[in-house]
Amino acid sequence: MTLIEEILSKKVGYEVCAGDSIEVKVDLAMTHDGTTPLTYKALKEMGDGVWDNEKIVIAFDHNVPANTVKAAEMQKLVLEFVKRFNIKHFHKGGEGICHQILAENYVLPNMFVAGGDSHTCTHGAFGAFATGFGATDMAYIYATGEAWIKVPKTIRVDIVGKNENISAKDIVLRVCKEIGRRGATYMAIEYGGEVVKRMNMDGRLTLCNMAIEMGGKTGVIEADEITYNYLKNERGLSDEKIAELKKERITVNKDEANYYREIEIDITDMEEQVAVPHHPDNVKPVSEVEGTEINQVFIGSCTNGRLSDLREAAKYLKGGKVHKDVKLIVIPASKKVFLQALREGLIETFIKAGAMICTPGCGPCLGAHQGVLAEGEVCLSTTNRNFRGRMGHINSYIYLASPKVAAISAVKGYITNKLD
Numbered sequence: 472m473t474l475i476e477e478i479l480s481k482k483v484g485y486e487v488c489a490g491d492s493i494e495v496k497v498d499l500a501m502t503h504d505g506t507t508p509l510t511y512k513a514l515k516e517m518g519d520g521v522w523d524n525e526k527i528v529i530a531f532d533h534n535v536p537a538n539t540v541k542a543a544e545m546q547k548l549v550l551e552f553v554k555r556f557n558i559k560h561f562h563k564g565g566e567g568i569c570h571q572i573l574a575e576n577y578v579l580p581n582m583f584v585a586g587g588d589s590h591t592c593t594h595g596a597f598g599a600f601a602t603g604f605g606a607t608d609m610a611y612i613y614a615t616g617e618a619w620i621k622v623p624k625t626i627r628v629d630i631v632g633k634n635e636n637i638s639a640k641d642i643v644l645r646v647c648k649e650i651g652r653r654g655a656t657y658m659a660i661e662y663g664g665e666v667v668k669r670m671n672m673d674g675r676l677t678l679c680n681m682a683i684e685m686g687g688k689t690g691v692i693e694a695d696e697i698t699y700n701y702l703k704n705e706r707g708l709s710d711e712k713i714a715e716l717k718k719e720r721i722t723v724n725k726d727e728a729n730y731y732r733e734i735e736i737d738i739t740d741m742e743e744q745v746a747v748p749h750h751p752d753n754v755k756p757v758s759e760v761e762g763t764e765i766n767q768v769f770i771g772s773c774t775n776g777r778l779s780d781l782r783e784a785a786k787y788l789k790g791g792k793v794h795k796d797v798k799l800i801v802i803p804a805s806k807k808v809f810l811q812a813l814r815e816g817l818i819e820t821f822i823k824a825g826a827m828i829c830t831p832g833c834g835p836c837l838g839a840h841q842g843v844l845a846e847g848e849v850c851l852s853t854t855n856r857n858f859r860g861r862m863g864h865i866n867s868y869i870y871l872a873s874p875k876v877a878a879i880s881a882v883k884g885y886i887t888n889k890l891d
């Protein structure tokens with residue numbers, strides 16, 4: 472069985488395989504300021520009340536603080552929802568991107584996580600089944616605590632080799648190139664191999680985050696010591712709870728699993744990767760786009776706004792200056808990341824280099840809030856999507872790269888992986 476088949480079999484209590492339609496009890500559900508209003512509307516039409524006010528997480532992240540009357544009105548409506556149903560886990564803004572909040576507080580291995588956001592696939596990094604649903608489906612989930620899904624097929628991706636220059640973002644961009652924008656439609660992307668085994672949770676979250684960019688239902692990685700250590704050290708889970716989780720640990724036997732496709736990527740001689748406009752699968756080695764002039768750099772998002780990302784970016788900005796023609800925006804993915812980055816002096820490094828620091832949230836990622844691009848402007852971003860017009864003007868251009876390439880390019884004024 473694939474990892475996803477194992478997880479879902481355990482959830483429903485009998486053996487399932489790809490293609491089966493199953494009903495599942497949801498362990499954790501989430502919507503944000505962008506998707507709760509529609510979910511609430513649909514919920515009202517279905518009846519009244521939620522199945523469990525302790526299993527629902529609502530986070531304001533897409534437009535925080537509200538920048539338009541419309542955004543403010545939407546948040547007002549969500550507040551009504553939160554009060555009416557006494558939602559216990561409400562994050563009112565500034566606390567982080569919904570996915571980072573989920574990772575830092577709620578997701579556990581083997582869970583079924585349903586989110587009203589396409590990047591809910593991020594949480595497969597915990598060895599959970601996590602996927603995005605539309606607003607009406609989310610309303611049904613909020614009302615009943617149940618979801619209906621077809622068990623996805625799986626593409627297995629093994630990452631091997633050794634290369635200090637290569638980050639999780641380079642790897643996932645390379646995978647996007649390999650699989651393509653539709654190559655994993657309704658499938659799970661199961662990551663493994665020696666590189667993933669060594670990778671920290673920040674990197675694993677980056678890998679799983681972009682499954683949707685290949686049409687994937689979710690990304691997934693087996694829970695292991697790195698997962699349990701994160702849950703103990705970062706999340707403060709007790710030894711008893713960790714022992715309990717370990718007892719329920721699900722592992723995959725690669726040789727016995729039935730995969731739709733298997734891919735191995737050796738990073739040993741790989742260059743840093745860049746996705747060029749207008750799709751995340753238009754990926755090239757950095758040398759092929761080196762010299763492309765940029766107007767803005769954004770370091771942040773649910774893909775690359777975590778502590779490891781900020782540490783990496785700060786390495787190249789320390790003591791340096793952002794190029795005079797470039798605006799650099801840095802947004803920590805959560806309040807927790809922000810505070811730790813402050814303690815470590817990373818924020819000071821960014822500010823001294825000339826960056827703008829904004830409130831934890833989605834920021835410029837989807838062009839609805841800060842850092843909107845003008846006609847013809849070029850942004851190098853650590854986010855996951857570079858669709859035409861996503862960050863502003865329809866004729867603006869987004870390149871996607873790692874925090875390292877973003878930071879170096881911010882200093883140089885053009886896309887590059889070389890500081891000197």
Ligand SMILES: CC(C)[C@H](C(=O)O)[C@@H](O)C(=O)O
Pocket residue numbers: 505506533587588589590603837
């Ligand atoms: C606004 C929201 C529905 C959307 C998503 O689902 O992904 C957003 O987060 C995005 O990244 O485009």
Ligand code: SF4
Pocket residue numbers: 533568570588590772773774832833836837854855
């Ligand atoms: S950071 Fe970007 S990709 Fe992630 S949830 Fe927010 S808008 Fe979507």
